[in-house]
Amino acid sequence: MADKYRIDSHKLLFHPERVANWLSAQGSWEKLKNIYPLYMEISPVGYCNHRCTFCALDFMEYQHRQLDPTILATRLREMAQLGLKSVMFAGEGEPTLYKPLPEILDLCSEVGIDTSLTTNMVPFTLETSKNYVKNCKWIKVSINAGTAERYAQIHRTQEKDFFRTLDNMRMCVALKKELNSKCTLGAQMLLLDENADTAVALAEKMSEIGLDYLVIKPYSQHPQSNTQKYSQINYAQLIKLNEQLQKFNTEKFKVIFRAKTMEKWDHTEDRYNRCLTVPFFWGYIMSDADVYGCSCFLGNQDFIYGNINTNTFKEIWEGERRKKGISFMEKLDSRSCRVNCRMDETNRYLWELKNPSDHVNFICNCSHLS
Numbered sequence: 001m002a003d004k005y006r007i008d009s010h011k012l013l014f015h016p017e018r019v020a021n022w023l024s025a026q027g028s029w030e031k032l033k034n035i036y037p038l039y040m041e042i043s044p045v046g047y048c049n050h051r052c053t054f055c056a057l058d059f060m061e062y063q064h065r066q067l068d069p070t071i072l073a074t075r076l077r078e079m080a081q082l083g084l085k086s087v088m089f090a091g092e093g094e095p096t097l098y099k100p101l102p103e104i105l106d107l108c109s110e111v112g113i114d115t116s117l118t119t120n121m122v123p124f125t126l127e128t129s130k131n132y133v134k135n136c137k138w139i140k141v142s143i144n145a146g147t148a149e150r151y152a153q154i155h156r157t158q159e160k161d162f163f164r165t166l167d168n169m170r171m172c173v174a175l176k177k178e179l180n181s182k183c184t185l186g187a188q189m190l191l192l193d194e195n196a197d198t199a200v201a202l203a204e205k206m207s208e209i210g211l212d213y214l215v216i217k218p219y220s221q222h223p224q225s226n227t228q229k230y231s232q233i234n235y236a237q238l239i240k241l242n243e244q245l246q247k248f249n250t251e252k253f254k255v256i257f258r259a260k261t262m263e264k265w266d267h268t269e270d271r272y273n274r275c276l277t278v279p280f281f282w283g284y285i286m287s288d289a290d291v292y293g294c295s296c297f298l299g300n301q302d303f304i305y306g307n308i309n310t311n312t313f314k315e316i317w318e319g320e321r322r323k324k325g326i327s328f329m330e331k332l333d334s335r336s337c338r339v340n341c342r343m344d345e346t347n348r349y350l351w352e353l354k355n356p357s358d359h360v361n362f363i364c365n366c367s368h369l370s
Contacts, residue, residue, distance in 0.1 A: 043286055044101060207250070218261055
């Protein structure tokens with residue numbers, strides 16, 4: 001499988017019990033309030049060392065704020081007991097600028113929460129890298145060009161950050177071997193008109209360094225973004241890059257070209273009518289400690305369920321604001337939401353469960369002609 005990590009798909013099928021509980025609840029708040037998220041995205045800081053041209057959360061204005069580490073640790077212990085399985089540290093800012101992150105990752109490993117990082121990797125040091133590689137299930141580096149010049153233009157930073165990122169990748173690959181870690185090390189490039197001609201060069205570099213994969217993914221316009229520069233991007237021609245990139249695939253390294261997601265960019269008519277993932281299977285904790293049902297609607301009061309500084313997670317998740325959030329989501333037409341959001345494939349799966357075809361009991365791949 002070229003995409004053994006299911007990056008261009010979803011993983012909810014590995015959690016049938018949680019899905020079954022959701023299905024059997026049939027809209028009952030008394031049952032739904034106890035369905036806790038499998039996955040959380042946590043933004044430990046609101047600030048970033050880069051100002052990428054495509055940044056979806058530029059409207060948050062990179063505020064200098066961060067989560068209280070003591071409170072976060074307490075809430076993570078609680079969430080683990082309530083059924084949380086994984087956390088991705090990412091969000092509004094660069095997560096590795098959060099000084100307490102190594103201790104937080106240690107705690108997550110202790111309580112059985114899988115962790116991951118989406119990062120530009122520039123702030124990595126030898127000490128922090130050891131901790132990240134030891135604890136994280138995966139680390140994905142945002143590196144959005146294959147040359148230093150183009151990288152600096154898109155990330156709106158200095159060219160030296162490109163070379164520092166490459167050096168830090170090499171360091172993490174070496175640490176993975178030294179620590180006998182199972183951490184998956186990957187990179188990600190957002191495919192744009194101005195970096196498409198560097199994709200092959202980037203794939204070559206990532207393969208040589210020894211990463212496990214490189215993802216080439218499409219842009220997704222955030223409805224609140226200040227930038228509209230890429231809102232009309234067309235992938236009809238760019239998708240042809242896939243053929244050139246497949247030559248880098250080996251047993252140890254894969255290029256995961258998200259063609260399926262790119263094709264959906266221009267074909268939204270077959271989408272589900274309503275988001276079914278929110279507010280059940282995932283959530284988002286912002287750098288000001290507010291708990292959201294969806295990261296697409298940061299700042300929207302209908303998606304804020306509480307704040308971890310003032311309430312336990314159980315109080316928030318079983319509280320009145322989340323109850324109102326469920327009612328709100330039942331009326332929201334998801335076709336007006338962000339195309340190719342994080343939960344798109346999960347939503348397609350849940351929508352099909354809720355709206356099955358006539359022949360679902362024929363579980364074989366039957367042909368009417370056989």
